Amino acid sequence: MIEIFGISSQALFGQLLIGLINGAFYAMLSLGLAVIFGMLNIINFCHGALYMIGAFVAWMLLNWLGIGYWWALLISPIITGALGVVIERLFLQRLRDLDHLYGLLLTFGLALILEGVFRQNFGASGLPYRIPPELTGGTNLGFMFLPNYRAWVIVLSLFVCLGTWFAIEYTRLGSYLRAATENPALVQAFGVNVSRMITLTYGFGVALAAIAGVLAAPIYQVSPLMGSNIIIVVFAVVVIGGMGSILGSIVTGFGLGIAEGLTKVFYPEASSTVIFVIMAIVLLIRPSGLFGKGA
Amino acid sequence: MSAHAGTTASSSAAAPLSWKPFAVLAIFLIIGPSLIYPVFLMKALCFALFACAFNILLGFTGLLSFGHAAFLGMASYVSAHAAKVWGLTPELAILFGTAIAMVLGLVIGMLTIRSRGIYFSNITLAFAQMVFFFCLQAKFTGGEDGIQSVARGRLFGLISLQSDMVMYAFVAVIFFLSFLLIYRIIHSPFGQVLRAVRENEARATSLGYKVEHYKLAAFVLSATLVGLAGAVKALVFQLASLTDVSWQMSGEVVLMTLLGGVGTIFGPAVGALVIVSMENYLAELGSWVTVIQGVIFVLCVMFFRRGIVGTLMDLWSKRNAH
Structure with a gap:
């Protein structure tokens, strides 16, 4: 056993892995917040609740409909993202011309509602979600044991994060988005439907939270x-x-x-x-x- | 919140100081305990002070702090500890708790006051969470258990506060004086500058006011009075717990203020009374209380941005105009 500063390398690498996993979730969630903030100028306070819903949708798909992890990874972000679109159209759109703090307060209220409803129906304790069979087990890297599912989480979240970054910085759609962040009126004048873009951006940010939620379901328990x-x-x-x-x-x-x-x-x-x-x-x-x- | 800069808010600012609301308040405080259970009333008063002190910042300076639970909870822990472990008399324990909240307000204020709008909200929230984790881990706070069975002690070493009615009288006096103080501050030249900052910060700067100093002063003042509410609350319930320092509490005070009327003097107290009664009488509904609170939040933001008192004031001024 190698020791660094009196701490075994196993413990060190183990904690590093946990840190990396947590970091993957921080990155995906803060990325969603950043995307939403860039376009709507609001802090999406219900981001955590939507992440929770993403995980719950996966759980419901499995336990109520028998739909497994891989499909959930696709369906849950779509459903949750659609919920985001509804929230934007129903509430946030009407607050666009007001002080942005109202957006924060509104999403805070929504977070209370969503969390309260789920806590009422599912209790405060966590529900287990199995690791998909393809990703059980682990790999011995020599200096540490790496569970396959955790490796998958890190790889997929990196992929999602970098993909989003690439899409915003280097694609045509991304350039519209950045332009609309700078000057919405001008972009609107060029014939781009900025209002729809704002709605979809919000939906996309929410979908990112849902992806994080599905990824988190097998690691942390699914809990309100x-x-x-x-x-x-x-x-x-x-x-x-x-x-x-x-x-x-x-x-x-x-x-x-x-x-x-x-x-x-x-x-x-x-x-x-x-x-x-x-x-x-x-x-x-x-x-x-x-x-x-x-x- | 510049959107609040309605006509009523500014006209009420220009109105001369009025003693009438205070007469009404005094009568309410005196006859209150014969109608309502005094412990509940004391709880409502603590939260009313909490919300009114919070409103100095949100309603009159335009800063939305999402971390005011830090001051409430910290002061409540400190005063509970001072009363229980050090055996200080209640007035000293409360003073000490309030003073700590003031120091904490100064430190957090200096770190956050330069940020604006949403940044400010976010950063205050994060600092409050830091305080939360400190309280969770520090030895003197008792972790998950909190500080329990704090003796109320003897006021000035003479008057026992054990009876709820005596305690109520003490709390009512503190509340009344704090309320008078808040009213006086809002209607002072200092309060006028704060409102100028809220309406148009750049203009206030160009008029030669050191905007950051004024904002910091408002922040510290607000934190101190919130601390007073927390310190009193710890003695009333003989308990200091993590609830008071959690971010949900920071959200709750925003809700009280929003519901009662941001930028009105009495609004937050009314909002606090409504929310506290709701929590009290709907307690058996469990998590639905949270859902209802969320719904009120959404309704207030969407349709009812002037709050209860703000709306009443609008109706009143409309009627007088005809």
């Missing part, structure tokens, strides 16, 4: 509280990365997950506060976040 447990940390991640920055949210998400994992090894008492401490330091040095362009 899973969203509110993670979302506050994700808010801090967003502040550190710089609100609205796409690449920033991905890098900070993974980075902070790892930082949290390392803290668990070296100074476990601080592991739940380390992200907030980093946030305070970042705010003192760069108030607009590591990748932000000014508040």
Whole structure:
């Protein structure tokens, strides 16, 4: 057994892996928040609740309809994304001309409703979700044992994050999106339906949360509280990365997950506060976040 | 929240100081306990003070803090600890808890006040969460159990607060004086500058006001009074727990303020009374209470942005105009 600073490499790599997994979820969730923030200028407070719903949809598909993990990975984001579209059309659209704080308050109210309904129907304890048979077991890497499902989560989330980043930075649709963020009136004048684009952007951000939810279902238990447990940390991640920055949210998400994992090894008492401490330091040095362009 | 800059808000600001609402309030406080269970009334008063102090920031400075539970919870822990472990008299325990909330307000305020709008909300929320985890892990807070069976002690070492009626009188006096103070602050030149900042920050800056100093002062003031509410609450219920420092509590105070009327003096107190009664009488509905709160939130944001008192004031001024 190799030891580093008196800590076995097994424990170190184990915590690093957990950190990486958490980081994958932070990254996917903060990416969704960043996409939504860029276009709608609101902090989507019900992002955690929608992540929870994504996981629950997967659970319902399996237990009520017998539809397995792989289809759920496709269907759940579509259903949850559609719910997002409805939320945008029904509520957020009417608040566009008001102070953006109203959007925050509205989504906070929605989060209370969604969480309350699920807690009433499913209780506060978690429901198990099996790892799909194709991904059970693990691989021995020599220095550590890597469960296949966890490897899959990291790979898929990286793929989703980088795919989103690529789509926004390098495709035609992405250029419309960035242009509409800069100057919606002008883009509208060029004949692009900005209103629909805003709605779909919101739906897409929500779908990202749902993907994270399905991925999370076999790792954490499916519980009505899973969203509110993670979302506050994700808010801090967003502040550190710089609100609205796409690449920033991905890098900070993974980075902070790892930082949290390392803290668990070296100074476990601080592991739940380390992200907030980093946030305070970042705010003192760069108030607009590591990748932000000014508040 | 610039959208609130309705005509009523500004006209009420120009109105001369009025003693009438305070006479009504005093009468309500005096006859209240003969109609309503005093412990419930004390709870409502604590939350009313919490919401009114929060409104200094949201309603009169235009800053939406999503982390005010940090001040409520921290002050409540500190005063509970001071009363129980150090055996301080209640007034000293409350003062100490309030002072700690003030210091915490100064620290968090200095770190957050430069950010605006949504950034400010997000950052205050994150700091409050940091305080939450501190309270979860620190030794003196008792973790998940909180600090239980705190003795109310003797006021000034003389008057025992054990009886609910004596305690109520004490709480009612504190509430009345704090309320008077908030009213006075809002109607002072300082309060006028705060409103100028809310309406148009750039203009306030160009008029030569150091906007950040004013905002920080409002933040610290708000945190201090919230701390007072928390410190009193700990003695009333003889308990300090994680509930008071959780982010749900930060959300609840926003709801109370929004429901009662952002930027009105009495609104938040009314909103607090409504929400606390709802929680009290609908407690057996379990999670549906959260759902109902969420629905009220959505309805307020969508259709009822002036809140109860704001809407009443609008109706009143309309009637007087005819």
